[in-house]
Amino acid sequence: MSLRMPAPDPAVLSARAEVIKGLRRILENDGVIGDDESLIAYESDGLTAYRQLPLAVALPRTTQQVAQILRFCRERGVKVVARGAGTSLSGGALPLADGVILGLSRFNRVLDIDLENRVVVAQPGVTNLGITEAVKKHGFYYAPDPSSQIACSIGGNVAENSGGVHCLKYGLTTNNVLGVELVTMDGEILRLGGKTLDAPGYDLLGIINGSEGMLGVITEVTVRILPRPQHARAALLGFPSVEAAGQCVADIIGGGIVPAGMEMMDRLATLAAEEFLHVGYPLDVEAVLIVEADGIDAECDHVLALVNDIATKNGAVFSRLSNSEDERLRFWAGRKSAFPAVGRLSPDYYCMDGTIPRGRLAHVLQRMNEMSERYGLRVANVFHAGDGNLHPLILYNANEPGQLERAEAFGAEILRLCVEVGGVLTGEHGVGVEKRDLMPEMFSEIDLAQQMRVKCAFDPEGLLNPGKVFPQLHRCAELGRVHVHAGRVAHPELPRF
Amino acid sequence: MQTRFSAEQLRDPHLAASEKAIRTCVHCGFCNATCPTYALLGDELDGPRGRIMLMKDMLENQRTPSAETVKHIDRCLSCLSCKTTCPSGVDYMHLVDHSRAWIEQRYERPWIDRMLRGLLAGLLPYPRRFRFALAMGRLFSPLVGLLPNIGFLKSLRAMLELSRAPTGAVREGIIAAPTVRKARVAFLEGCAEPVLQPNIQQAATRLFARMGIEVVPAPGQGCCGALVHHLGKEARSLAFARANVDAWSRVIDDGGLDAIVITASGCGTSLKDYGFMLRNEPAYAARAAKVSTLARDVSEVLAAHELPAVTNPSGLIVAYHAACSLQHGQGVREAPRRLLTEAGFQLRDIAESHLCCGSAGVYNILQPDLAEALRERKQNALAAVAPQVVATGNIGCLTQLSRGKAPAPVVHTVELLDWATGGPEPEGLSRRT
Numbered sequence: 061m062s063l064r065m066p067a068p069d070p071a072v073l074s075a076r077a078e079v080i081k082g083l084r085r086i087l088e089n090d091g092v093i094g095d096d097e098s099l100i101a102y103e104s105d106g107l108t109a110y111r112q113l114p115l116a117v118a119l120p121r122t123t124q125q126v127a128q129i130l131r132f133c134r135e136r137g138v139k140v141v142a143r144g145a146g147t148s149l150s151g152g153a154l155p156l157a158d159g160v161i162l163g164l165s166r167f168n169r170v171l172d173i174d175l176e177n178r179v180v181v182a183q184p185g186v187t188n189l190g191i192t193e194a195v196k197k198h199g200f201y202y203a204p205d206p207s208s209q210i211a212c213s214i215g216g217n218v219a220e221n222s223g224g225v226h227c228l229k230y231g232l233t234t235n236n237v238l239g240v241e242l243v244t245m246d247g248e249i250l251r252l253g254g255k256t257l258d259a260p261g262y263d264l265l266g267i268i269n270g271s272e273g274m275l276g277v278i279t280e281v282t283v284r285i286l287p288r289p290q291h292a293r294a295a296l297l298g299f300p301s302v303e304a305a306g307q308c309v310a311d312i313i314g315g316g317i318v319p320a321g322m323e324m325m326d327r328l329a330t331l332a333a334e335e336f337l338h339v340g341y342p343l344d345v346e347a348v349l350i351v352e353a354d355g356i357d358a359e360c361d362h363v364l365a366l367v368n369d370i371a372t373k374n375g376a377v378f379s380r381l382s383n384s385e386d387e388r389l390r391f392w393a394g395r396k397s398a399f400p401a402v403g404r405l406s407p408d409y410y411c412m413d414g415t416i417p418r419g420r421l422a423h424v425l426q427r428m429n430e431m432s433e434r435y436g437l438r439v440a441n442v443f444h445a446g447d448g449n450l451h452p453l454i455l456y457n458a459n460e461p462g463q464l465e466r467a468e469a470f471g472a473e474i475l476r477l478c479v480e481v482g483g484v485l486t487g488e489h490g491v492g493v494e495k496r497d498l499m500p501e502m503f504s505e506i507d508l509a510q511q512m513r514v515k516c517a518f519d520p521e522g523l524l525n526p527g528k529v530f531p532q533l534h535r536c537a538e539l540g541r542v543h544v545h546a547g548r549v550a551h552p553e554l555p556r557f
Numbered sequence: 558m559q560t561r562f563s564a565e566q567l568r569d570p571h572l573a574a575s576e577k578a579i580r581t582c583v584h585c586g587f588c589n590a591t592c593p594t595y596a597l598l599g600d601e602l603d604g605p606r607g608r609i610m611l612m613k614d615m616l617e618n619q620r621t622p623s624a625e626t627v628k629h630i631d632r633c634l635s636c637l638s639c640k641t642t643c644p645s646g647v648d649y650m651h652l653v654d655h656s657r658a659w660i661e662q663r664y665e666r667p668w669i670d671r672m673l674r675g676l677l678a679g680l681l682p683y684p685r686r687f688r689f690a691l692a693m694g695r696l697f698s699p700l701v702g703l704l705p706n707i708g709f710l711k712s713l714r715a716m717l718e719l720s721r722a723p724t725g726a727v728r729e730g731i732i733a734a735p736t737v738r739k740a741r742v743a744f745l746e747g748c749a750e751p752v753l754q755p756n757i758q759q760a761a762t763r764l765f766a767r768m769g770i771e772v773v774p775a776p777g778q779g780c781c782g783a784l785v786h787h788l789g790k791e792a793r794s795l796a797f798a799r800a801n802v803d804a805w806s807r808v809i810d811d812g813g814l815d816a817i818v819i820t821a822s823g824c825g826t827s828l829k830d831y832g833f834m835l836r837n838e839p840a841y842a843a844r845a846a847k848v849s850t851l852a853r854d855v856s857e858v859l860a861a862h863e864l865p866a867v868t869n870p871s872g873l874i875v876a877y878h879a880a881c882s883l884q885h886g887q888g889v890r891e892a893p894r895r896l897l898t899e900a901g902f903q904l905r906d907i908a909e910s911h912l913c914c915g916s917a918g919v920y921n922i923l924q925p926d927l928a929e930a931l932r933e934r935k936q937n938a939l940a941a942v943a944p945q946v947v948a949t950g951n952i953g954c955l956t957q958l959s960r961g962k963a964p965a966p967v968v969h970t971v972e973l974l975d976w977a978t979g980g981p982e983p984e985g986l987s988r989r990t
Contacts, residue, residue: 093602097623100614101607108558108584119600146601147586166599185599187590210642211590336644400585403645407580408558458559459580 063110063493065527068158072138076115079138083118083160086128091119091166102161105146105153106208109410109464110493114141114155119163123241123249123279126162130277131247133160139523140245142273144184144216147208149399149411150492152220152272152528162277164215170194171280177255179238181282184215188222191283200285203230206488207396215278221270223488225321225392226352228446230286232488234269241280242268245519255282267514272490273525275518289354292320294391295364297371298345298378302326302441305347306421308374309445312351312367313418319363320354322446323395329440329453332401333394341394342378349376349445350391398442399453406438406455410467413489414478418448427477428452435470437463449487450478476501491529499531508532513539558582561617570837572616575655578648579613582606588639588649593913594632597930602629605639605649612656621663630656632927634920635787636881636913637826641888650886651833654786661789669709674788677919682748682780682797691752711925718960739769739862740815743808745801745828745852748780750821750952756984757820757952760975761855767865767978770858773812777804781819783827786834787918798831799841805851806844816853820971822951823918826886828852854883855971856950860892865978870901875973876944876965877904878935878958880951881913893950893970900977905942909934916957932957940964946986948973959985 072079080094093099094116103111115138120126133140139159146153155161167183170191174180175198180191188209191202205224206212212222217233218240230236239253253265268275299305305324312322325333325341330348334341341348349371353363368379382388394401402409416424425441432439438455454470456463475485475495479502485495499508508530515522516536526533560579567573588605589595595604602611608630615622622630630653639649666674680690698717704710742765744758751758762772782797808814819825832846853861875897883889898904915921915931936958939947947967949955958967972983 091600093600095623095625097614097620098602098611098625098629101601101610103610104584106585117601145586145589146606163599163601165595165601168596168599189590208585208587211586211588333644336646397587397644400583400587400644403581403583403585403647409583 065112065154065156065493066533068156069137072115072136072158075136079133079136079160080116082132082136083116083129086125086132087118087120091121093117093119102143102146102155102163105143105148105151107149107151107154107411107492107494108408109458109468110151110154112155112157114161115158117161117163119166121166123243126243126277126279127247127249129160129162130243130245134245134247134521134523137521137523139526140277141525142215142219142277144213144219145187145211147212148216148220148490148492149413150220150486150489150494152216152490152492152525154493154528156527164213164277164279167215167279173198174255175200178285179255179282180285181280182214184218184278184281185213188212188214188217190214191285195285199288201288202236202283202285203227204233204236205396207399209396214281214283218269218278218281219271219273220490221488223444223447223449225323225395225444227488228322228444229318229320229354234266236284237265237269237281238284239282240265240268240278242276242278244276245521245523249279250276253282270490272492272529274515274529275524277524289320291357291360292352292354292385292388293360293364294321294350294352294382294388295367295371296341296378296380296382296391297349297351297376298342299347299349299374299376300345302347302425303422304375305349306425306445308349308371308376309421310418311370311374313446315366315370317363317366319367319446320352321350321392322352322444323350324348324441324443324445325395325398326441328405328438329398329402329442332403332405332440333398335404336397336401337390337394339390339394340380345378350395352388395442399451402440402453402455405440406457408456408458408464409440410454410456410464410471411489412450412452412454412471412474413487413495414475414483414485415447415449415487416478416481416483418445420481420483421445421448424450424477424481428474431470431473435466437467437470439470444487447487448483450474472498493528496527496529497531499529509534509539512536558584558613560613566617566619571655574648575612575616575652578652579609581645581647582609583645585644587642587644591638591642591911593634593636593638593915593931594927596912597927598632603632605633608633609647609649609652612652615656616659622660627660627664627666630660632924634881634913634915634917636917637885638881638911638913641885641911650830657787657789658791659789661791673709673712673923677922678785678788678790678793681784681919682782684748684752687749688752712922715922715925715928737769738771740858741771741773741813742816742818742858743773743775743805743814745781745817745819745821745824746778747819747821747824748784753956754952754969757969757972760969760972760980760983761818761820763980764859764865764971764975764978768859768862770862772818773808773814775804775808777807781824781827783823784918786827795834798834798845801828802831802835802841802845802848805848809847809851814851816858817848817851818853818855818858820855820950820969821953822854822880822883822887822889823953825852825854826882829887854887854889854892854950856883856892856896857889859896859971859974864896864899864974867899867901867977868979869977871977873902873945874943875902875904876907876939876942876947877970878907878914878939878947878949878954878967879910880949880954881917883950884911893948896974897948897970900974902948902973902977905944907938907942909938912938914954914957916951916953918953921957928957929961932961936962936964946973
């Protein structure tokens with residue numbers, strides 16, 4: 061692996077047995093994994109290009125246990141990487157050799173369904189879909205729907221500020237989370253926000269969303285739920301070129317229409333999804349667009365008629381409306397399984413996540429095609445077209461020496477291109493390790509230092525998920541902030557000015 | 558996902574097949590979401606994705622696995638819910654089958670574990686021995702309550718409880734000659750089902766007779782081999798498979814067969830896999846593949862023809878429990894539901910219908926704690942729809958769901974279909990009411 065991670069602390073490595081013993085004491089022997097043969101199951105998340113066996117894995121069941129583990133690790137200088145369902149595509153839960161994986165998979169209960177306030181309180185290990193399932197019978201749902209919603213956890217969604225196909229209309233995770241319970245590295249249990257739309261004081265909740273496990277460990281999440289729209293229908297459109305589909309997207313948005321979801325797949329991605337689910341996607345087109353309208357019946361019809369006109373004007377050669385709820389869900393099911401379904405076409409893929417101004421789509425696609433030829437690697441494209449979020453999947457074969465490195469270089473070039481055309485490095489997968497070293501493409505040293513100061517305020521020793529997001533590890537004292545804990549100045553050996 | 562098998566390793570067809578399965582996995586984690594043991598235990602090691610990593614490590618390094626690794630692979634129910642969920646199409650079934658055989662050959666289990674597994678493998682596949690064992694078990698079953706509910710004794714308790722299940726009379730050879738012959742089929746007569754519930758194949762036979770489907774005997778057949786297969790006893794499972802292929806080939810050569818009908822879906826998954834299991838044996842490969850293409854769950858055969866007129870529409874509220882072997886192993890999901898609706902039953906959908914009931918062959922004996930937790934979870938889901946009867950297509954589920962707090966009598970789908978179209982009321986129903 062060509063990725064550099066912080067050098068492991070030899071003192072922690074040599075104290076491994078004691079760390080494991082300490083964790084076992086806290087968890088009463090239930091849920092501590094310490095042998096290498098078992099730890100292999102935790103060596104990566106959804107980004108398998110980077111792997112590392114952790115020091116140990118701890119699977120607590122209660123917030124108190126989380127607090128005890130964090131306190132214990134802080135005392136011993138042990139790093140901690142929180143992990144939800146391990147579906148991150150940016151390596152957010154990539155372990156550290158001298159770090160404990162704190163798995164929240166056993167926090168899997170919905171705690172409170174409060175229909176009067178239209179909120180659900182859930183433990184962080186509950187899956188995204190699990191929240192919708194819990195309130196379905198009452199006619200409600202949780203709007204953000206990442207494609208991995210069947211498996212990804214709500215805690216992980218908050219940590220990565222996940223999006224989804226319906227975020228175009230309903231917002232990302234950050235727009236749908238009202239409160240969290242969070243444990244800081246020194247074992248303090250904080251509650252931020254609540255059941256209302258705004259809480260007094262600073263919007264600390266705002267910095268927790270998308271904080272990638274660097275500020276604290278989330279142990280409870282309160283989300284907004286919405287009543288299911290009366291109707292939802294989706295149009296399946298096929299275009300002879302990706303550019304035509306891209307122009308159609310731009311025209312729809314430019315026409316003042318905000319569909320509930322608008323997603324594009326190119327031929328390769330469509331093929332993979334079709335092979336898995338037999339949705340009925342057209343296979344003789346270069347791009348498939350799924351556009352959904354929701355609301356009252358007349359609104360759906362009106363919006364979809366407008367969409368259909370725009371599509372025809374842009375040369376759509378295939379058009380089908382969902383005729384039943386079952387069919388609508390199948391349109392989406394194919395799209396939502398498109399990433400892993402690409403596993404049918406290639407043993408490995410590297411999933412990118414850049415965002416660009418919608419109007420530059422055709423240009424970016426053309427440049428990506430050129431790169432694809434130059435690198436000799438195929439690319440399957442899945443886009444949250446409506447909000448300009450691209451997911452090029454670079455197909456490679458990890459068993460062939462050199463291919464991963466080529467895929468990495470290809471990916472980096474795509475993301476640089478995104479920034480170049482006025483976009484950003486990430487849409488919804490987080491920075492993790494995947495885009496870490498590209499952060500300077502987008503942020504100046506001053507910007508990055510400012511972001512790091514926020515982390516230092518929560519975690520002055522840098523024990524929570526270090527090596528992610530920031531391309532360079534600075535010790536907090538180097539950032540000019542003097543943190544005094546229990547009367548002691550951290551890093552007294554560092555010169556101060 | 559990257560693998561590190563040597564060229565020499567890949568010359569072994571078993572390793573080559575497993576390598577291909579592992580290569581297909583992209584580590585997305587979707588499978589964990591529908592895995593029963595991950596739902597219960599919340600540990601990556603107890604979900605398919607983690608197990609794939611354990612198996613990869615074991616096979617790649619030609620390792621004799623540790624007790625920990627064996628524990629987590631043993632906990633897999635082989636329910637194949639992950640197979641349904643997997644978007645990239647990982648062949649988990651053959652990977653875990655191969656790993657079980659690998660473990661059986663290399664890992665020395667504690668003696669008590671070996672004894673238990675040997676006992677199960679030596680009894681259950683043989684109807685006469687099983688019947689005798691059940692009779693013995695019944696003698697001792699009053700002692701169940703006296704056994705401490707720990708460790709191995711828990712498994713023993715589960716076995717003795719199984720012996721409390723009612724058994725039917727010894728079944729006569731199945732022969733029915735309808736007047737109009739629409740199809741000619743043979744049953745997989747099976748091992749445990751005819752001992753525990755001979756009424757199931759009797760009901761299917763009556764139903765077939767009404768539909769003009771001729772049932773012919775296929776002497777020489779035995780257990781399908783699934784039970785020993787899932788215990789990793791590969792040689793024995795292949796021996797069962799060969800004997801069965803021989804038996805059905807004789808019937809195929811003598812008058813042809815339109816289908817080999819399976820009334821216990823667990824066995825059906827196994828039969829449909831004979832082609833793969835015997836693919837490397839020139840003497841059997843082609844005939845085994847033929848048997849696999851003819852293998853049909855009874856609901857598939859019924860759905861392919863027209864049901865007889867419904868003469869006795871009971872209108873009972875039925876909760877259908879989809880056996881994993883049927884819904885995940887064979888991908889048969891709609892046929893039983895449609896047939897029950899057509900036969901005038903009120904079908905109720907249950908929550909978490911993808912989850913296993915914990916039966917899973919002899920899993921309920923080998924892993925009693927997890928099996929019980931899954932049974933209770935399933936029974937709660939069933940109870941929530943307040944059914945008057947529960948229908949399922951597998952003897953294992955039927956026995957499992959009849960234990961403990963069963964919300965309603967549990968019968969085989971064909972028993973209900975037979976009843977609705979002129980057959981007798983299912984014994985399971987009358988016993989309870």
